[in-house]
Amino acid sequence: MTRNRKITLAAVAIALYLIGVPWLCAGRNYYLGVVTTASGLAVICAGVWLIFYIGRINIGQGAFALIGGYAAAIAVTKWGLSFWIAMPFAGLASMLVGMLIGLPLLRLKGVYFSMITLSLTETARLAAQSLKAVTNGPNGILNIPLPGELSIFGVTVIPDFATLNKHRALFYLGAVLLVVTYAVIHRVVNSRLGWLFRSLQQNEDLASSFGVNVPMLRVIAFAICTFFAGVGGAFFVVMQQSIYPATFAVQDSTYFLLYCFIGGLGFVFGPLVGTFILYMGFEVLQGFKEYQPLLYALLMIGVMLWLPNGLLSIRLPKFLPPKTPSRPASGGDI
Amino acid sequence: MAIMEVVKLTKRFGGLAAVNNVSFDVHEGEILSVIGPNGAGKSTLFKLISSFLPATSGKVVFRGEDITSQKPHVVARKGVIRTFQETTIFRDMTVLDNVVVAHHLHSKASLIGFFLGTRVARDDEAGFRRSAEEIIDFLGIGQMRDEAAKNLPHGHLRALGMAMGMAAAPKILLLDEPFAGMNAEETESALGMVRGIRGRGITVLLVEHDMPAVMKVSDRIVVLNFGEMIAEGAPSEIQENEAVIEAYLGREDEELGI
Numbered sequence A: 001m002t003r004n005r006k007i008t009l010a011a012v013a014i015a016l017y018l019i020g021v022p023w024l025c026a027g028r029n030y031y032l033g034v035v036t037t038a039s040g041l042a043v044i045c046a047g048v049w050l051i052f053y054i055g056r057i058n059i060g061q062g063a064f065a066l067i068g069g070y071a072a073a074i075a076v077t078k079w080g081l082s083f084w085i086a087m088p089f090a091g092l093a094s095m096l097v098g099m100l101i102g103l104p105l106l107r108l109k110g111v112y113f114s115m116i117t118l119s120l121t122e123t124a125r126l127a128a129q130s131l132k133a134v135t136n137g138p139n140g141i142l143n144i145p146l147p148g149e150l151s152i153f154g155v156t157v158i159p160d161f162a163t164l165n166k167h168r169a170l171f172y173l174g175a176v177l178l179v180v181t182y183a184v185i186h187r188v189v190n191s192r193l194g195w196l197f198r199s200l201q202q203n204e205d206l207a208s209s210f211g212v213n214v215p216m217l218r219v220i221a222f223a224i225c226t227f228f229a230g231v232g233g234a235f236f237v238v239m240q241q242s243i244y245p246a247t248f249a250v251q252d253s254t255y256f257l258l259y260c261f262i263g264g265l266g267f268v269f270g271p272l273v274g275t276f277i278l279y280m281g282f283e284v285l286q287g288f289k290e291y292q293p294l295l296y297a298l299l300m301i302g303v304m305l306w307l308p309n310g311l312l313s314i315r316l317p318k319f320l321p322p323k324t325p326s327r328p329a330s331g332g333d334i
Numbered sequence B: 001m002a003i004m005e006v007v008k009l010t011k012r013f014g015g016l017a018a019v020n021n022v023s024f025d026v027h028e029g030e031i032l033s034v035i036g037p038n039g040a041g042k043s044t045l046f047k048l049i050s051s052f053l054p055a056t057s058g059k060v061v062f063r064g065e066d067i068t069s070q071k072p073h074v075v076a077r078k079g080v081i082r083t084f085q086e087t088t089i090f091r092d093m094t095v096l097d098n099v100v101v102a103h104h105l106h107s108k109a110s111l112i113g114f115f116l117g118t119r120v121a122r123d124d125e126a127g128f129r130r131s132a133e134e135i136i137d138f139l140g141i142g143q144m145r146d147e148a149a150k151n152l153p154h155g156h157l158r159a160l161g162m163a164m165g166m167a168a169a170p171k172i173l174l175l176d177e178p179f180a181g182m183n184a185e186e187t188e189s190a191l192g193m194v195r196g197i198r199g200r201g202i203t204v205l206l207v208e209h210d211m212p213a214v215m216k217v218s219d220r221i222v223v224l225n226f227g228e229m230i231a232e233g234a235p236s237e238i239q240e241n242e243a244v245i246e247a248y249l250g251r252e253d254e255e256l257g258i
């Protein structure tokens, strides 16, 4: 596809999403909420995917979403900051913690890195529960206001959400975050930065033999990853207007991995497609809710067996040329 | 002129001295081969020089600067590039992309520049692509440019490894057994490649078991045995050296090509 066709296609898809979804869900706020939630999850999931892309597995994204969520909640309720400042602040707070943890952690070999991230979500939950002075402990932080007005030089850019249809306003906020997140990831992957990340995924030793600063690149990828987690966490906080230590649990962290697998690890839009299909699928099939973990597990096995490159690797014959995605090899050692 | 001095370099793995008190100079623009029986410590020596392994003692001085305890990517940036004994490439990338990535060292753009696609970043990219095309043509794998690297036959893989080494435009290129698994004809053309690399002003350090090839291509040879340096000299001197013949005893006919 040429560049222009790609841009046109993206513009059409975005327009359809922005107009079509609210239209389809008119008067059915519950379904609009499901789509909004999926978009927030897809933002957080993009970070997990990027870590796959450098050949590592981050099983602790929930922890960083939780950190971002609390950062936003505290900034808004305790410091009285506008949500529009609190959201990027949440991203940065989560990124800062991510980098502090990442600097030593990312030096570990792939397996050890994954094992430690696995424990992060639970650690974050326990911390949120016990740091009562900051987080209000198990009671959580409630009554978080909706985003207020955003005005620049007296010109209202975004009106106060309280004056709008709340469900729609949140949907559009989620949609904008979604578009920006995936535009950034797409750009990263298609720039030389993406080449460098791919080189790490394939062979870290070889990359460093060409002067690639491997440890620094890993930390950069992790910084981007945790920034998205923080922003996504802040989005959930303002959407639910509350946060608890269990807002993001270990289960969520593992679901992010599954979303990436389903969509396809070799495709930028894999995590987006995976999140929407799986999350919305289960919301629609409410009756199966109690079997969700079991069905997810079966699905995961099925995908690995029959669709190792994810849903996006399915191509319509003759319509689009088949593409071999680059799949992460197991992280290089030494 | 010595471009690199290896001074009393030692590496111990537990009780085993894989490289023991080895000292030699590398002269600018030469092809210097390191030979020795299996397990003599050749690959370990290369890893020490390129800082992929920390030395137990001794040092490596490159252009007057001690590079012994520096990070591998820093040593690479200074112009000391290693290739790997096992054919090591980015398997899922195309041949051309492998060589483009290997130009990374010479990137002028910052990481932010890459992201924003600044003019500098785009110029880099275009320049690397041109240079990569030129290098793969030079090494005779130009017709495979869009193949996934993992699909290349063995001889071409080795050539790709060398192409990637050249892309880094090193001052010194360390080639670890580049002729392994090649037939006589392939070796002959690979020898041409090594000479071509030196012809571009790159000093070549070569580890190789193929003795006839080593004797043909080397200016000087360093011989290791059980981690110790037992001889150093021109190919003709090495062929007649008692200690070397001793080390290869029983195999001298094939291995030393005498």
Ligand SMILES: Nc1ncnc2c1ncn2[C@@H]1O[C@H](COP(=O)(O)OP(=O)(O)OP(=O)(O)O)[C@@H](O)[C@H]1O
Binding pocket: B013, B016, B018, B036, B037, B038, B039, B040, B041, B042, B043, B044, B045, B085
């Ligand atoms: N990481 C390591 N840990 C322990 N011992 C090692 C390690 N790497 C190499 N050795 C040992 O050091 C010695 C030298 O190994 P090295 O790989 O340098 O030999 P070589 O000369 O390259 O051999 P070959 O010709 O087979 O490639 C061997 O006895 C090897 O078993």
Ligand SMILES: [Mg+2]
Binding pocket: B042, B043, B044, B085
């Ligand atoms: Mg070896």
